[in-house]
Amino acid sequence: MSKAGTTPASKSQADIEEGTVFAPKFDADGLMPVIVTSAETGEVLMFAYMNEEALARTIETGEAHYWSRSRGGLWRKGEVSGNTQRVVEMRTDCDQDALWLKVELGGAEACCHTGRKSCFYRSLPIGKGAAAGVALTFAESETLFDPEKVYGHASAAKRTLKTQD
Amino acid sequence: MSKAGTTPASKSQADIEEGTVFAPKFDADGLMPVIVTSAETGEVLMFAYMNEEALARTIETGEAHYWSRSRGGLWRKGEVSGNTQRVVEMRTDCDQDALWLKVELGGAEACCHTGRKSCFYRSLPIGKGAAAGVALTFAESETLFDPEKVYGHASAAKRTLKTQD
Numbered sequence: 001m002s003k004a005g006t007t008p009a010s011k012s013q014a015d016i017e018e019g020t021v022f023a024p025k026f027d028a029d030g031l032m033p034v035i036v037t038s039a040e041t042g043e044v045l046m047f048a049y050m051n052e053e054a055l056a057r058t059i060e061t062g063e064a065h066y067w068s069r070s071r072g073g074l075w076r077k078g079e080v081s082g083n084t085q086r087v088v089e090m091r092t093d094c095d096q097d098a099l100w101l102k103v104e105l106g107g108a109e110a111c112c113h114t115g116r117k118s119c120f121y122r123s124l125p126i127g128k129g130a131a132a133g134v135a136l137t138f139a140e141s142e143t144l145f146d147p148e149k150v151y152g153h154a155s156a157a158k159r160t161l162k163t164q165d
Numbered sequence: 166m167s168k169a170g171t172t173p174a175s176k177s178q179a180d181i182e183e184g185t186v187f188a189p190k191f192d193a194d195g196l197m198p199v200i201v202t203s204a205e206t207g208e209v210l211m212f213a214y215m216n217e218e219a220l221a222r223t224i225e226t227g228e229a230h231y232w233s234r235s236r237g238g239l240w241r242k243g244e245v246s247g248n249t250q251r252v253v254e255m256r257t258d259c260d261q262d263a264l265w266l267k268v269e270l271g272g273a274e275a276c277c278h279t280g281r282k283s284c285f286y287r288s289l290p291i292g293k294g295a296a297a298g299v300a301l302t303f304a305e306s307e308t309l310f311d312p313e314k315v316y317g318h319a320s321a322a323k324r325t326l327k328t329q330d
Contacts, residue, residue, distance in 0.1 A: 017279055020301045022289055035200050035209055042207030044200055044256075047263040056296040059289065087291055091209075091304060093284040094277055098212040100285045112259055114182055119258040120265045124187055124224065126252055131221040136185045139256060 017094050024055060025097040031067055032099055036111065039088040039102040045111040046119045050099065062087050064103060081150050082107035108145040115143030115150075182259050189220060190262040196232055197264055201276065203283075204253040204267040210276040211284045215264065227252050229268060246315045247272035273310040280308030280315075 011023050026032050031049040038045055050058065054065040054074055064085035068075040078084030084106035091100045105111065112119040121140035128134045176188050191197050196214040203210055215223065216232040219239055223230045229250035233240040243249030249271035256265040270276065277284040286305035293299045 020287070020303075022297060022299045022301050024297060033198055033212060035212060037202075037207075037209060042202075044202060044209075044265045047198060047200060047258060052296060059291060059293055059296050059299065062291045090289040090291060091285040092287055092289060092301065093212060094279050094281075094286070098284075100209045114259050116259075119263075120256040121259070122185075122257055124255040124257060126224060126227045126255060128224055131217060131224050132187060132189060134187045134224065136187050136257065138185075 016096055022092065023096055024052075024092070024099075025095065026052065027097070031069075032097060034066065034099045034101060036064070036085065036101045036103055038117075039104050043118055044120050045103070045105075045117065055099075058087060058101075059090070064101060077111075078107055081110075081145070083110050083145070085111070110144035113147060113151070115145045115147050116140055117142070117144060181261055187257065188261055189217075189257070189264075190260065191217065192262070196234075197262060199231065199264045199266060201229070201250065201266045201268055204269050208283055209285050210268070210270075210282065220264075223252060223266075224255070229266060242276075243272055246275075246310070248275050248310070250276070275309035278312060278316070280310045280312050281305055282307070282309055 034048045036046045048066040051067040054067045057065040064077045066075045085103035089102040122136040123139045199213045201211045213231040219230040229242045231240045250268035254267040287301040288304045
C-alpha cells in the first residue's frame with residue numbers, strides 16, 4: 001500500500017490539519033500507530049498498529065482490529081481470548097498519522113497478553129540518572145485471566161502470539 | 166544506537182515482561198513511541214517519539230524531551246513555545262517498547278502546534294463504510310495560542326517546525 005494511495009498529494013497541510021475529510025497517513029510499512037484508552041476510566045490500555053484494512057474494518061464494525069507486526073496479519077482484538085474492544089470514540093491527530101481509540105472492554109476486561117487490564121502496568125522513577133537499568137515499580141499487578149489457559153501455551157510461545165490476542 | 170545496546174540479548178521475555186529492571190527497546194531507527202496524556206484530565210494530548218538521549222533527559226529532569234523526526238534532533242517540549250510538559254508519571258508497557266507519560270502542562274497549556282490543547286481534536290464516525298474520505302467532526306476547536314505569533318511563521322513553515330515546538 002503506498003502512502004500516496006491514501007493521502008493524495010493534492011491535500012494541503014491546511015486541509016489535513018483543519019479540514020473535515022479523513023485522509024489517514026500510513027508510514028512506509030503501511031501502518032498507523034494507535035493509542036487505546038478505556039472509555040470508562042481514561043487509562044491507557046495498549047498501543048498497537050493498524051493498516052488500511054484494519055482501519056476500514058474498525059470503522060465499519062465498531063470492533064477494534066489491528067495489524068499484527070509479529071504475525072504479519074490482520075487481527076481482530078479478542079478473536080482468541082474473547083477480550084474484545086468496542087470502539088466508543090475514535091480520533092485522529094493534527095497531521096492524521098496517529099489514532100486514539102476509546103474502547104469498552106469485553107470478555108475478562110483485560111487488554112494485555114500477560115493477563116492484566118493494561119499493558120502499561122509498570123512505572124519508571126523520575127529524577128534518576130540513567131534511562132536503562134532503573135528500577136520499575138508495579139502500578140498494576142492484578143491479572144484478570146490466565147494467559148496459559150487462554151492461549152494454551154507457555155511463555156516463550158506466548159511472545160509470538162502476543163499480538164494475535 | 167543499536168537495539169542490542171539497550172536491550173541485552175541475555176534478557177529473557179519473562180524478565181522484560183515481569184521484571185523490575187528497565188530495559189527500553191528502541192526500534193530500528195533508535196526510537197520509541199510515546200503516548201502523552203494530561204495528568205489532570207486523562208485525555209490524550211499528543212503522540213511522539215523518544216530516542217535514548219531524550220529518554221535519559223526526561224528521566225533525569227522530569228521535563229518531557231522528544232526526538233524530532235522532521236528536524237532530526239533532540240527537542241525539549243516547549244523550548245520555543247514555552248508550552249512545557251512536567252512529567253508526573255511515566256510508564257512502560259509489557260515488552261518495554263512503548264512509553265506512557267502523564268504530564269502537567271506549562272505555558273498556554275497547549276500541546277498541539279495548531280494552538281489546541283490536544284493534537285487529537287477531530288473524531289471519526291463509527292459504522293461508516295470507508296476509512297478514507299469519511300467526514301471528521303471537531304471535538305475540540307478552541308485554540309489556546311496563536312501559532313503564527315508563537316512560532317513566527319506561516320502555515321507552510323510551521324509544518325517543518327511542528328515537532329520542534
